[in-house]
Amino acid sequence: MTGFAGAWLAQRGQIRIQQEQRAHAEQVRWLDDKKGLYRDLLITLYAWHDSLASILKDEDDGKLLDNRSAAYKWVVEASLIAGDEVRSAVSDVHRALLRVQPVVFEGTSTTDEWPLQGVEDGLSTLEDALRAELAMPGRVGSRPRWAAVDRGR
Secondary structure, three states, X not given: OHHHXXXXXXXHHHHHHHHHHHHHHHHHHHHHHHHHHHHHHHXXXXXXXXXXXXXXXXXXXXXXXXXXXXXXXXXXXXXXXXXHHHHHHHHXXXXXXXXXXXXXXXXXXXXXXXXXXXXXXXXXXXXXXXXXXXXXXXXXXXXXXXXXXXXXX
């Protein structure tokens, strides 16, 4: 009976280790995809911001439509693979850019502050969220958080 229980426990342990390895490999596999996608996302969101800023400064670069269209593409792509924090930050920046467009075009700002300040704050928050998400699986010598919790039981 003892031999059977020992074999069963060893098999359970081996299965758990394999599950952890598969989950970690999946995280690492997505890391390279996310890096490129997040880079392109930030570039297009900043380009959209810069186009709006150029309009505010009466130096229209004529690229607003292209930059906005590209940003829409990357926002959708990011929403498919991003974690909750990144997805929320992307959504916040996207909404801020959409909210500020009428202000830029109509010059209807009700305050003296820079109309794009909310967008810039959102972009900063997004960058922090992206760094946090990309740093999690790539830390040297670290285990996935859930693995540390399971072993602590």
